[in-house]
Amino acid sequence: MKENAPFFVGYLKIPAKLHGFLIKVSVIIFASFVAGAFLAGASQDDPGKAGFRFDFGRQKLKGVLEANPYPLLHVISGSDRIDAGQTIMLTAQGKSGIMTDTNALNGRVVEATGVIVRRGDLDMLQVLPGQRGIKPTNEASILPASEPLGRWRLQGEICDGKCLAGAMQPGRGLAHKACANLCLLGDIPPVFVSSKPVEGEEFLMVGGADGGMLPRELYHFVGQFVEIEANVERRGDLLVVLVEAENVKVIK
Amino acid sequence: MNEAEAVFLFVKIWSAVGTVIALVFLTVGIDRIDEDARGAYVFRLLLIPGILFLWPLVIWRWMILETGRDRWLNRHKPPREAHFWVAVLFAVAIPAIMLLGLSQRQQWPSEFEPQQLSVEQGEIQ
Amino acid sequence: MSVKYIPVQWNPNKWKYNTIMLVSVFAYLWIFIELTPGIMANEGRINGQIHNARAFGSCAFFMLTVILCIGPLARLDNRFLPLLYNRRHFGVMTAFVALTHAGYILNWYFAFSSSSKYETLLFANTSFSQVAGFPFEIFGIFALLCLFALATTSHDFWLKFLTPRVWKRIHYLIYAAYISVVAHVSFGVLQDQQNHIFTITFMISALIVAVLHLMAALHERRHGDQMANLSDGWVEVCDISEMKEGFANIAMLANGERVAVYLQEGKLSAISNACAHQNGPLGEGKVIRCLVTCPWHGFQYNVTDGRSPAPFTEKVPTYNIRLEGDVVKVDPQANPPGTYVEPVPVKA
Numbered sequence: 001m002k003e004n005a006p007f008f009v010g011y012l013k014i015p016a017k018l019h020g021f022l023i024k025v026s027v028i029i030f031a032s033f034v035a036g037a038f039l040a041g042a043s044q045d046d047p048g049k050a051g052f053r054f055d056f057g058r059q060k061l062k063g064v065l066e067a068n069p070y071p072l073l074h075v076i077s078g079s080d081r082i083d084a085g086q087t088i089m090l091t092a093q094g095k096s097g098i099m100t101d102t103n104a105l106n107g108r109v110v111e112a113t114g115v116i117v118r119r120g121d122l123d124m125l126q127v128l129p130g131q132r133g134i135k136p137t138n139e140a141s142i143l144p145a146s147e148p149l150g151r152w153r154l155q156g157e158i159c160d161g162k163c164l165a166g167a168m169q170p171g172r173g174l175a176h177k178a179c180a181n182l183c184l185l186g187d188i189p190p191v192f193v194s195s196k197p198v199e200g201e202e203f204l205m206v207g208g209a210d211g212g213m214l215p216r217e218l219y220h221f222v223g224q225f226v227e228i229e230a231n232v233e234r235r236g237d238l239l240v241v242l243v244e245a246e247n248v249k250v251i252k
Numbered sequence: 253m254n255e256a257e258a259v260f261l262f263v264k265i266w267s268a269v270g271t272v273i274a275l276v277f278l279t280v281g282i283d284r285i286d287e288d289a290r291g292a293y294v295f296r297l298l299l300i301p302g303i304l305f306l307w308p309l310v311i312w313r314w315m316i317l318e319t320g321r322d323r324w325l326n327r328h329k330p331p332r333e334a335h336f337w338v339a340v341l342f343a344v345a346i347p348a349i350m351l352l353g354l355s356q357r358q359q360w361p362s363e364f365e366p367q368q369l370s371v372e373q374g375e376i377q
Numbered sequence: 378m379s380v381k382y383i384p385v386q387w388n389p390n391k392w393k394y395n396t397i398m399l400v401s402v403f404a405y406l407w408i409f410i411e412l413t414p415g416i417m418a419n420e421g422r423i424n425g426q427i428h429n430a431r432a433f434g435s436c437a438f439f440m441l442t443v444i445l446c447i448g449p450l451a452r453l454d455n456r457f458l459p460l461l462y463n464r465r466h467f468g469v470m471t472a473f474v475a476l477t478h479a480g481y482i483l484n485w486y487f488a489f490s491s492s493s494k495y496e497t498l499l500f501a502n503t504s505f506s507q508v509a510g511f512p513f514e515i516f517g518i519f520a521l522l523c524l525f526a527l528a529t530t531s532h533d534f535w536l537k538f539l540t541p542r543v544w545k546r547i548h549y550l551i552y553a554a555y556i557s558v559v560a561h562v563s564f565g566v567l568q569d570q571q572n573h574i575f576t577i578t579f580m581i582s583a584l585i586v587a588v589l590h591l592m593a594a595l596h597e598r599r600h601g602d603q604m605a606n607l608s609d610g611w612v613e614v615c616d617i618s619e620m621k622e623g624f625a626n627i628a629m630l631a632n633g634e635r636v637a638v639y640l641q642e643g644k645l646s647a648i649s650n651a652c653a654h655q656n657g658p659l660g661e662g663k664v665i666r667c668l669v670t671c672p673w674h675g676f677q678y679n680v681t682d683g684r685s686p687a688p689f690t691e692k693v694p695t696y697n698i699r700l701e702g703d704v705v706k707v708d709p710q711a712n713p714p715g716t717y718v719e720p721v722p723v724k725a
Contacts, residue, residue, distance in 0.1 A: 005455070007663045010459075010675045011388045011461045011675055014390065030401045032439070033401040034401075034405070036435070037406075037432075038412075039575065040409065040415030040434065041410075041431075043410035043572040044417060044575075045570060049420045050419045081519075093489075095490035096491060149505075156570060161500075173568065174510055174564075174569055175513075176569075177510055178501040178502035179501070181501045182486075185490070188602055248702035
C-alpha cells in the first residue's frame, strides 16, 4: 500500500483521486454491456421462414389415414391450402402425437381438423384434441399402396418434424436436441432433412426398419449430422425412410 | 419410478426437512447462537432460502456454536492458497472445454448427393 | 456489523454501484430483446421465448464474466477495490437473470409435453455417453445451483455463522459455476451457430477471465506476503527501517496465518491480517483515526487490542511483539481475539 494512494472506504465519500478512474470503469462496463447486446443479439442465425399458419384458418381435410410409422393423411378432399392427393403428416397439440388409437383407424377415411405448420414444402397438420381433430367416417376406402424406391445412402439430420416445420423457431440442431427428443417421445413424427433432395423431396418422414416408430437408440443421433443407409418408400407424395439403428453413423 | 421422479422426490424430502430446520432455527436457534440476531426479525426472511438449500451445513454449524466448540483461530485463516489453483484450473479448463466444443462442431453436408444403392429394398443387416 | 442485523445495509456508494450495474443490465436486455430483432435481416422470426432465453442467458454469462474479473483486477491494482465492495449485490442480480433464462427454457423447450417440465428437463436427453449431443442443460443446472447457493448465503449473517473460511469455500463455487457455464455454452448454442460473432465474443470473454486469474496468481507469487523466518520461538517480520507510519508489514507464519504489524504513532502493534468479517487483508488497509480500516468493506479495528470501536463488537486475534535491535519479531502464538498487547515503542 503506497502512502499517498487513494483509499476507498465504502461508507465514506469516494476519494477525489479515484473519481476519474471509477467513472472510466463505469463507462467501460456500461459500454461493454451495450456492445455485448448488439453483438450477441443481432448475430443470431436466421431460422428460416416457417411456423404455424393460423393465418390460413382452421383446415378441415378428409382423407385416408395411414397409421405407421407415424400417422399421415392421404388427402381426398382438401382445402384452399392443401390439395387433394397431397399426403400430410399429423400431429396433436403440444409435444404429443395423436392420442387417438390410430391403428384402429388405419386405412379408414377420416376428417381431420386443425392448423397447418409449414416450412417450405414440409407440411404438418396439428389436429384438435379427440373427435374434433380426427373424426372417422363410414366412407369406403383403399389405403394407397406404398411404392418402394430401393436402398439409399443419405446425409442429413434427424429432427422432430413439428419443431422443424416451425412449431419452434429455430427447431433443429443440438441446442434443440432435448426438445426434439421430448417431441419424439411424445410420438411426433420425426423428419429427416436431406443434404439434397431425394427424388425431389428434401424432407422425409423417418420410421424404423420394421415399419414402426423410430428406434430409441436413434434418439442419440437426433440433431447431429448423420449418414444413413436405408430403404426409402413413397407414400402418396411423401417419402418415408425406414432406418435400422446400426446403419446410422455420425458424419466426421 | 424413473430417475427423474426419484430426483424430485429427493428434492421434496430435502426441502421438507429444510423447512422444519428453518422454522426451528429462525425461531429458537438463531437467538441462542448469534447475539446480533436478537431483536432483529426482518432479515430472517432472507435466510430462509439458504437454510432450505443448505440445511445440513446449518445443523453442523449450529451444533458447533451451541456446544462451544467453535475455534476462534479458524475464523482468521482464509483459504487464500486456493486462488492459485483456481487460476491453474481456469487456464487449463476454459480453453480445453471451448476447444473440445469447437472440435465437435459439424459441417452441414451441403454437397452430398443422395446415392441410390439398389433399386431393390435392401436386407436388414 | 455487530449491531442488529438488517436485511440490507445501504449507503450512497452502494446505490451508485447498483445503479450503474442495473442500468448496464437493463440496457443489455432492452437492446437484445427490443432492438436487435429489427436489426437482423432474417427471413424467419425467432420465437419470443427463445429470443428472451438467449437475451437473459447471454446477459448472465457476461455478468458472471464481469464479476469474475473484479477479484483478479483488484489484486493486480487496488484502484479496482471499489468494484469488490458491493460485488455481492451484482452476484445476486446475476442469479436472478440466470434464473429467468432457466425459466424461459423450462417453459418452452421442456413444457407442452404430458410429463412435468422439471422431469422432462432430466430425461428428455440421455445421451450422456457422447460429447456432441451431450445434455448440456446439466451444466446450466449445476451453475444455477451454485449461483443459488451463493445468492442465498450472501447476507452477512452467514459469514459470521459459517465462519469466513467455510463461507469462502462455499463461494469458491463461483469458479465451478463459471467453468460449468463455459461448458453449457460450448456444448449447447456454440454447436449450432453459423454466425460466429457470439462464439468469438464468448471465447474472448472467457479467455479474459482465465488470463486475469493467471496474472493475479503470478503477481501474488512474485509480490505476495513472504514466509517469515523462525528464530528462538519468535518470527522475524522485517527490519524496523521497512516500517511506515500508519501502515503495516505482513508476515506469513508456517501454519498459514498472516500477521499484520503496524507502526502507529511511533509504536508497533501486531494483529491478525484476516478481518473478522470476510477475512479481508487488514495489513493492506490504512490506519484512519487510530483505527486500521479493512480495504474490502471498511471494518475497523484498534491495532492494540484487535477490537472494533463501539457499538461494533468484532474482534481479531493479536500477537505479542518485540523489537530485537532493528528486527521486528512476533510471537507466532496468536492471542485470543480482543486481547490487549502493550505497543512497543520504536525509539527506546
